Amino acid sequence: MLMRCPDCDKPLQVPDDKVGRRARCSACRSVFVIPDPLAGMDETIAGWLVEDMQQVEQMKARHAALYEQLDPASRKTPAMRRA
Ligand SMILES: [Zn+2]
Missing domain, CATH: 1.20.5 (Single alpha-helices involved in coiled-coils or other helix-helix interfaces)
Known part of the structure; x- marks a missing residue:
């Protein structure tokens, strides 16, 4: 699914089954939890x-x-x- 980095607002493609897990933005390297859409x-x-x-x-x-x-x-x- 597509979401936006909470830090730099860059659109990021994240795996649907990783909801609730942590991911790292490829642009600003900030770590965030993937929200449940x-x-x-x-x-x-x-x-x-x-x-x-x-x-x-x-x-x-x-x-x-x-x-x-x-x-x-x-x-x-x-x-x-x-x-
Ligand atoms: Zn970012």
Whole structure:
């Protein structure tokens, strides 16, 4: 997988099965622990889900408000409006 050196920000290709192990940056020679990419991804996805749920709730509230503003006549069925 690809990650960035925490010291010099250089993109580094590290073996996927070495997560949690130490690696050395080829550019600046600093030693760091390879982070678990899945752990970080879970956090991000959870954040997105919370955001989406808030948007859904806001949309529902907006729709309800719009419906309340409608003229009672426009709530009738199309057949009734034509008559
Ligand atoms: Zn580095």
